[in-house]
Amino acid sequence: QPVLTQPTSLSASPGASARLTCTLRSGINLGSYRIFWYQQKPESPPRYLLSYYSDSSKHQGSGVPSRFSGSKDASSNAGILVISGLQSEDEADYYCMIWHSSAVVFGGGTKLTVL
């Protein structure tokens, strides 16, 4: 079972909100990890969006709109990225990341379609 699991794809309508999940493997305590989120558009490098540890310890990437926000869902052991007021330009791949045992681990990515 991978360390981080993301849904392969997600679709949402313009103006709506999209909730992307990043589930940590059973036995890995969500509360101990800061979750990082990246956006990647075709033929471009990834872009850092934000990181979330708790409501008092979060970080927004430079120039990243506030409609991108992070949170955690302890009940599902998952990190959450919410994109509100979806725009066509938000259509992209989204990757979560953690530092685990001194190494970076990426989730498999979620392809977000805005239609």
Added chain:
Amino acid sequence: QVQLVQSGAEVKKPGASVKVSCKASGYTFTSYGISWVRQAPGQGLEWMGWISAYNGNTNYAQKLQGRVTMTTDTSTSTAYMELRSLRSDDTAVYYCARLTMVQGEGYMDVWGKGTTVTVSS
């Protein structure tokens, strides 16, 4: 402006080595680390490791231990990633990224445009 400029595309035969460069500008090179991430065609991101530009300390992904070497040249603000004994599944776009610390953990905030490495006989 802060940027990372990577070297050009490479085509290599199986068993060969490749060395990709990443020249930094617009910031104090030795105040940050450099991380390397690769992406095979149509696949997700794979972290390869990182190097401290301050002291040269490295941390490599376990999967690549023994095949990868990351170095820096502080006189030219350039980082290098060498991968040896290339195989076809090393075919990927290789990215360098600046590693910045937030609350004691690193995130990659500035990325190079990527270097395509193709391994083919």
